[in-house]
Amino acid sequence: MKKRAFSRILFSLLLLLFLILFAFLCICAFYHVSYTPEACTESADELSNPYIGFYSMYGYVLGNDTLSNLPDPDSNPEETPGLVMLELNLRRFADQDLSDPALAQLDTILSSWQKHGNSMILRFLYDWDGKAKESEPQSLNQILRHMDQTAAIVNRYTDSVFLIQGIFVGNCGEMNGSDHLSDEDCSILMQHLADVINPSIFLSVRTPVQRRKILNSAELPSAETAFDGSLSSRLGLFNDGMLGTANDTGTYGDTPASADAYRSAWVREDELDFQNRLCNFVPNGGEVILDNPFNDLAHALSDLSRMHVSYLNSEHDPAVLDKWKNSVYHDEASVFDGISGYDYIARHMGYRYVVRNTALHQSRLNIELENVGFSVSYRRLDLEITLVSDEGKLFSFPLSGDSRFWLPKNTSELSVSLPFRELEKGTYTVYFRMTDPSLWREIQPANTFSHDSYGFRLGTLTLEKLL
DSSP states (O other): OHHHHHHHHHHHHHHHHHHHHHHHHHHHHHEEEEEEEOOOOBOOOOOOOTTOEEEEEEEEETTOSSOOSOOOTTSOGGGSOSEEEEEEEOGGGTTSOOOHHHHHHHHHHHHHHHHTTOEEEEEEESOSSSOHHHHSOSOHHHHHHHHHHHHHHHGGGTTTEEEEESOSOSGGGSSOSOTTOSHHHHHHHHHHHHHHSOTTSEEEESSHHHHHHHHTSOOOOOTTTTTSSSHHHHEEEEEEEETSSTTTTTTSOSBOOOGGGTTSOBOHHHHHHHHHHHTTTSOEEEEEOSOSGGGSHHHHHHHHHHTTOOEEESSSOHHHHHHHHTOBOOOTTSTTTTOBHHHHHHTTSSOOEEEEEEEEETTEEEEEEEEOSSSOOSSOOEEEEEEEETTOOEEEEEOOOOGGGOOTTEEEEEEEEOOGGGSOSEEEEEEEEEEETTTTEEEOOSBOOOEETTEEEEEEEEEEEOO
16 A cells, blocks of 8 residues: 555656646747846946935925925926925924914925925924024923824825924924923824824934834844834934034943943944944934044945935035045945045945846846945835837836845845747847836936836847747
8 A cells, every 4th residue: 555655656746747847848849038138237327216315405484474495396306306305393383283374384395395306304393593492382292283283294295205303302303402302202202203194204313222212122123024114113313413423423322232221322333233233124314514534435434334324414514525525435346436435425325226137047037136325225116127029019027026125235136937928929128127106216227228218228038939
C-alpha cells in the first residue's frame, strides 16, 4: 500500500512538472520578444515634484478686511515653488469663535493655493512677535473650538494640505513661550487636532521630546503600523532651529537616550538617531539658522540626510543659505560634482528616484529604482507601465510596489507581467509613469529619459508571433 501511494505521488509530481514545462515551451513557441532599453543615465537637474524642497512662506490674518498674498490665478504654477507654507493668524479671535467671514477667508486662501497647484504646509497661530502669552486665548477650550472650526475647512483640501505644524500655540506657533504648553495641555491639544483633522494629513511638533511626551512613549512606527492613520503614524517634526547650535537652539538636551528617559530631551547624537529611524515614516523639515560649523556643507549634508529632511524655508537664514550657495559639492563619481551646496541640498530634500536598470525576463518587465533623496515619499504613488504600439494603441498595466517604503540609499525592485499572448505582433514603446493621486501630479525621475504624455520612455519591445 505504501509503495502504491508513493507511486501515485511521484506520478503526480512528474505530471505537474511536465505540464509546467509544456506550457513554457508552448508560450515560447507562440511568440518571441526582444527588449531594447533606453540608457538609464542619471540626471542632476532640478525636479518639480510635490511635498518637498525649499518652500515659500505666506502669512494671513483671518478677520482682516482684505486678503493679500494670494497666488495670481493667471500665473504658471510651474514658475513658482511647488511647496508653500501658510501661516494663519487667529489673533483677532483670542476670546471668541472664528466668525463666518473669517472662515470664508480661510476657505478662499486654501482654495486659491489648491487651484494654483501647490502642496501646502499649514501653521495656525496667534502670534508673530514673540509675545504669544499676550495674544493667545486664555482658555484652552477656546483653542480647541478654533481647531474644530478650522478643521471643517481644512478637511476640504486633503489632496493639497500635506501637513500641519504645531498645536496653534507658542511664539510664532513654535510651541514655546505659551501658557498652554504643560505636558497635559500639549497632549490634549494634539490629540484633539488629530481627532478633527483628516488622517491623511500629517501633524508635527517642534522637538522630538514633545512627540515622546504626547505619545507617552519613545516607541516608533514600524513597517506594519506606518501610515495606519494613528497619531503615532502621523506625528512628525518641524525644527526651526535646525543646525543652529550643538543642540539646535534648544531642540535637544543633555540626557543620554534610554527607555526610561523618554520624557527628557536627549543629547544631539541620540536625537539624530531617533529622527533617523522615525522620519522614514513621518515628515521632517523646518528652517536653518545662525551661520556656524554645524551648518557648514559637509556637516549639513550628513545631518540633513540622517534626519530625512523633506523641506526647508527658502528665505531663512540667509546667512546659512548664502554660505551653501557659495560652497561647492565635490565628488568625482557623482553627477553632482561641482554643483553648489545649495543646489545639491535642493535636489536631495525629500525623495529623488533614479531608474538604474530595466530588463525583460520572459514576460516580466523589471525596473530597478534607487531613492537618492534624503527621505521617502510619505504619500503613496500610483505606478504604471504603458505600451504604445506603432499604430498608437495603448496598453497600460499597474506596477507592484509601495513608494512609501522606498527608503533613502536603497534600491527597490518593481515588476509587471506583460500579457504578450494577448498582444498583436509589432513594436511597442515602453513608458513608465509615477503619479501622485492626490494632486494628480506626475513624479519626475532623476533620469535623462525622453518624456511625453504617456510618461518617461524606458525602451522598445518587438513582439513576433511564431504560430
